[in-house]
Amino acid sequence: MEKDNLELFLTLSDEEKTIENIHLEYQTEEQGYCARTLEDALINTNRSIYGLTTFPTEDDIENLVSKKTDFTLELLQKNYIMPSYMVKGLCWLNFATICN
Structure with a gap:
């Protein structure tokens, strides 16, 4: 993907990221850092839990x-802050007509 196309893609509004029953969310910069994985994003948004x-x-x-299993189980035991792309995606799902 060309840089100009990527920059345009990153500026899309929530409405522009939704076509019928399909909505796209992706990791974006949070706290000066753009994560590349789910684990990376969770650790970044919960730095204090990890002493970072x-x-x-x-x-x-x-x-x-x-140890992925241990990391996953910790998610259930700690009060994590969810990365914004996850919150936005879950909120869209919550209100999407596809779920009704």
Whole structure:
């Protein structure tokens, strides 16, 4: 994808990201960092839980998510802040006519 197309894509409004029963959300910059994975995004938006003061490094991610099952179970036990792209997607699903 060309850079101009990517920049245009990143500026789409919520309405422009929705076509009929399809809505697109994607990771965007939060707290000065754009995550590449779900785990990366969760760690970034919950830095204080992990004792991080800056965005997570590759080593941070690898060490914190070395056991995916343990990481997933922690999600159920801690009061996590969800990354904004997840909140937006779940809110759309909550109000989408496809779910009614």
